[in-house]
Amino acid sequence: MHSHYLILGASHAALSAVAAIRMADTDNALTVVAKEPHLPYSPTVLPYVVSGRSDPARIALADEAWFGERKVDVLRGTGVAGVDPVLRRVRLADGRELFYDKLLVATGARPFVPPVPGLSALPFHVLRTLDDALALREAARGARRALVLGAGLIGSHAAENLAKAGLEVTVVEREPRMLPAYFDARAAAIIERRFAEHGVRVLTGATVRTAERAAEGCRLGVENGAGWEALEADLLVVGAGVVPATDFLAGTRMDGNRGIPVDDDMAAAEGIWAAGDCARVASFYGGPPVVGGILPDAVQQGRVAGQAMAGDPGRKPYAGAIPLNTYTFFGHQAVSVGVQDLPGAETHRCGDPAAGRDLKVVTRDGRLAGIFGIDWPFDGGVMWELILRRVDLAPVMDRFLADPQDTARTLMSKLWR
Amino acid sequence: MTAYSTLRFDAARCTGCGDCMTACAVAKTGSDDPGRSRLRVLPGNTPGTWEAAVCRQCGDPRCVSFCPAAALAKDPETGTVEWDGAKCVNCLLCTVGCAYAGIAFDAAAGHVAKCDHCGGNPACAAACGEGALEWMTTARIYNEVGQDEDLFVPGLAGCQGCNTEIVMRHAMRRIGPDCVLATPPGCVPGMGSVGYNGMTGTKVPVFHPLLTNAASMLAGVRRAHKRQGRDVLAVALAGDGGASDVGFQSLSGAAERGEEILFIVIDNEGYMNTGMQRSSCTPFGAWTSTTPVGERGRGKTQDAKNLPLIMVMHECDYVATASTAFMEDFYAKLDRAIAAARHGFAYLHVYSPCTTGWRFPAEKNIEVARRAVECNFVTLWEFTPEAGLRFTRDPDRPRPLADYLSALGKFRHLGADQVGHLERHLAENVKRLRGLAREPAAA
Numbered sequence: 001m002h003s004h005y006l007i008l009g010a011s012h013a014a015l016s017a018v019a020a021i022r023m024a025d026t027d028n029a030l031t032v033v034a035k036e037p038h039l040p041y042s043p044t045v046l047p048y049v050v051s052g053r054s055d056p057a058r059i060a061l062a063d064e065a066w067f068g069e070r071k072v073d074v075l076r077g078t079g080v081a082g083v084d085p086v087l088r089r090v091r092l093a094d095g096r097e098l099f100y101d102k103l104l105v106a107t108g109a110r111p112f113v114p115p116v117p118g119l120s121a122l123p124f125h126v127l128r129t130l131d132d133a134l135a136l137r138e139a140a141r142g143a144r145r146a147l148v149l150g151a152g153l154i155g156s157h158a159a160e161n162l163a164k165a166g167l168e169v170t171v172v173e174r175e176p177r178m179l180p181a182y183f184d185a186r187a188a189a190i191i192e193r194r195f196a197e198h199g200v201r202v203l204t205g206a207t208v209r210t211a212e213r214a215a216e217g218c219r220l221g222v223e224n225g226a227g228w229e230a231l232e233a234d235l236l237v238v239g240a241g242v243v244p245a246t247d248f249l250a251g252t253r254m255d256g257n258r259g260i261p262v263d264d265d266m267a268a269a270e271g272i273w274a275a276g277d278c279a280r281v282a283s284f285y286g287g288p289p290v291v292g293g294i295l296p297d298a299v300q301q302g303r304v305a306g307q308a309m310a311g312d313p314g315r316k317p318y319a320g321a322i323p324l325n326t327y328t329f330f331g332h333q334a335v336s337v338g339v340q341d342l343p344g345a346e347t348h349r350c351g352d353p354a355a356g357r358d359l360k361v362v363t364r365d366g367r368l369a370g371i372f373g374i375d376w377p378f379d380g381g382v383m384w385e386l387i388l389r390r391v392d393l394a395p396v397m398d399r400f401l402a403d404p405q406d407t408a409r410t411l412m413s414k415l416w417r
Numbered sequence: 418m419t420a421y422s423t424l425r426f427d428a429a430r431c432t433g434c435g436d437c438m439t440a441c442a443v444a445k446t447g448s449d450d451p452g453r454s455r456l457r458v459l460p461g462n463t464p465g466t467w468e469a470a471v472c473r474q475c476g477d478p479r480c481v482s483f484c485p486a487a488a489l490a491k492d493p494e495t496g497t498v499e500w501d502g503a504k505c506v507n508c509l510l511c512t513v514g515c516a517y518a519g520i521a522f523d524a525a526a527g528h529v530a531k532c533d534h535c536g537g538n539p540a541c542a543a544a545c546g547e548g549a550l551e552w553m554t555t556a557r558i559y560n561e562v563g564q565d566e567d568l569f570v571p572g573l574a575g576c577q578g579c580n581t582e583i584v585m586r587h588a589m590r591r592i593g594p595d596c597v598l599a600t601p602p603g604c605v606p607g608m609g610s611v612g613y614n615g616m617t618g619t620k621v622p623v624f625h626p627l628l629t630n631a632a633s634m635l636a637g638v639r640r641a642h643k644r645q646g647r648d649v650l651a652v653a654l655a656g657d658g659g660a661s662d663v664g665f666q667s668l669s670g671a672a673e674r675g676e677e678i679l680f681i682v683i684d685n686e687g688y689m690n691t692g693m694q695r696s697s698c699t700p701f702g703a704w705t706s707t708t709p710v711g712e713r714g715r716g717k718t719q720d721a722k723n724l725p726l727i728m729v730m731h732e733c734d735y736v737a738t739a740s741t742a743f744m745e746d747f748y749a750k751l752d753r754a755i756a757a758a759r760h761g762f763a764y765l766h767v768y769s770p771c772t773t774g775w776r777f778p779a780e781k782n783i784e785v786a787r788r789a790v791e792c793n794f795v796t797l798w799e800f801t802p803e804a805g806l807r808f809t810r811d812p813d814r815p816r817p818l819a820d821y822l823s824a825l826g827k828f829r830h831l832g833a834d835q836v837g838h839l840e841r842h843l844a845e846n847v848k849r850l851r852g853l854a855r856e857p858a859a860a
């Protein structure tokens with residue numbers, strides 16, 4: 001079987017690429033290979049499936065009709081076994097072979113399981129697929145005490161949901177604070193305090209050294225600055241980050257767990273593009289390339305890749321990854337856009353940590369480099385655009401720091417309305 | 418594909434009163450706290466100016482792409498990006514996706530909120546007393562005529578950015594196939610509407626009369642069809658030169674006799690097809706190849722003939738002026754002209770900026786057409802013997818004439834005395850029209 005466009009993966013990056021391709025090319029055959037049998041969904045929604053807030057039957061990002069309108073063939077429920085870039089052939093796990101002219105690898109990521117002795121022999125939960133979420137939701141019903149490894153977004157969401165479900169929850173994080181990728185110590189302290197108020201024990205700067213079975217379920221030996229501690233639980237969740245899901249590229253020069261290196265068209269090799277959590281891209285701020293691993297980037301990269309694959313003359317090169325995310329916890333909102341620090345950057349701080357509100361603004365040469373808020377109103381998307389456009393904030397800096405939301409909106413009206 | 422109605426914000430008219438925000442908050446939350454509004458009017462960078470932040474209902478909405486829970490979707494019928502509270506997980510990723518601050522967290526409500534156009538009757542626009550917020554229905558034209566057949570072949574050889582081609586295609590789309598079209602010498606046949614090598618460039622019967630006899634030939638065509646019991650519209654697409662100079666005798670005669678003709682003059686202020694010579698519609702001071710600018714010449718030394726007003730004096734069944742920068746107005750007048758041409762002479766004068774002959778960048782055509790109207794260089798009005806003359810766009814408080822003149826190469830050489838002459842002439846023209854107008858201008 002041959003398809004002009006072949007897309008491996010069916011989440012944000014893949015769907016965004018499908019839309020972009022069909023804007024420029026309505027005719028050539030397009031096939032999407034989805035590993036899971038489900039309709040496409042977002043890994044980001046899974047904590048809400050666990051908590052019961054999202055109905056698993058109503059989370060599909062696209063349905064058969066959506067694909068039908070775009071003349072897309074979807075092969076669901078089959079993984080990828082291998083790619084031959086020379087013959088331009090993909091071998092599927094079920095033995096079928098697909099030939100392509102243009103291939104997009106958008107297979108995302110899989111959970112990273114830390115190399116703790118004994119851990120892999122224990123029953124534990126991860127949270128990357130819908131089946132994972134349904135299993136965790138089921139397991140939480142009968143459990144009493146939960147241990148969550150990792151206080152990134154997945155681990156933190158899981159911990160909150162399990163606590164709300166009535167479990168006694170402990171979170172173990174290797175870094176010295178929660179959500180280290182998105183917030184600094186002062187902001188993380190506010191988040192950690194909310195967790196403590198809701199009865200969640202958060203151990204930061206703590207490393208799991210041993211893992212073994214115990215009467216209740218499992219027992220982990222955790223080392224932190226103060227010493228060792230043994231923690232027992234009947235539910236173990238591993239949320240220690242993800243690695244690109246690109247095993248099927250073994251033997252090609254895109255091999256490896258560090259993401260597929262791509263250029264600013266998301267091109268990885270002759271006839272091959274990559275986007276989303278499996279791609280290694282340039283950082284907007286310079287320095288070594290990064291694997292973004294965030295939903296907004298997956299959408300953006302998928303769009304760039306799709307436009308490049310279809311030869312869309314209106315395409316714009318990928319501007320480089322900017323870390324950004326939103327995090328809601330126990331009814332509070334945290335938004336993180338940009339980087340915490342840069343050489344030569346200035347940090348402006350205001351807020352009221354005691355009341356749980358915080359704002360940090362990082363600028364360099366009068367340009368916004370990052371903005372981080374907890375229960376502080378500003379528009380993440382407008383801030384992102386200010387960073388991307390390198391807008392000079394110097395003339396309005398005082399106003400910006402006093403009222404980032406309205407000042408940025410005024411700038412927006414002038415610059416890109 | 419359909420085009421949608423949308424909210425338009427005109428910053429120049431906004432006074433920052435905030436009535437729109439209060440109305441939005443009341444309509445959407447029951448509270449009169451403007452802070453709860455989904456539309457935010459903000460002070461601009463210069464004191465006294467205002468800007469608005471509100472959902473643009475994007476065609477390719479990034480908030481929808483960023484939503485992990487499928488809680489946002491663009492309604493294909495209305496074009497509104499709809500939010501489904503039952504699916505929303507409150508993750509706020511949509512707010513990161515929007516570069517326009519169109520969706521934001523409403524702390525009092527405990528979830529994100531965005532403009533939903535109030536189901537097609539937005540409270541904010543209704544509350545705006547300044548006309549700064551408008552519920553725009555311009556796209557209605559596209560919805561109405563977008564599916565109608567274009568009666569010209571795709572590849573006409575007009576200049577880049579040609580306005581006349583726009584006028585031709587829109588007019589014929591509305592007129593429809595039951596017509597006979599006359600295209601006297603000028604840009605209209607010049608760009609290929611009469612065809613090449615025995616093939617016509619139109620999908621309706623078309624003929625190429627002399628400059629002198631378009632109206633009289635059409636009079637015969639209409640009468641002959643009528644005698645055979647056929648309702649075939651007789652239509653001319655003529656240039657201003659052909660109509661106002663060489664062809665004026667037959668035009669005036671047909672109008673005076675009340676022949677049933679729809680006579681559309683596309684006024685690009687000269688003989689642009691044959692080398693940009695002046696016509697009697699060329700305005701004072703304008704450069705043309707026969708009114709050159711040099712050591713002594715400073716452009717045309719006479720004022721333009723006001724051809725549409727001369728047609729009013731013929732007591733035609735319908736006379737109107739139009740511009741492609743005001744398409745709703747153009748289409749409304751086309752409809753009335755088509756109806757009038759079934760019982761008498763209908764005359765439609767459409768101003769058509771010429772990128773080549775007027776010397777301005779091709780992409781500026783509609784902008785030039787708009788400025789011509791906004792500066793009163795061109796006035797929009799219509800006339801019927803029953804209702805008299807009526808402005809369809811208020812000529813009060815025009816933009817400075819310099820905004821128009823400075824956009825065009827053909828006026829680049831004008832001295833202050835020439836600009837002064839033009840200003841006086843235009844003011845006189847508005848005054849004369851106002852004297853003829855029987856009722857106050859439309860808003």
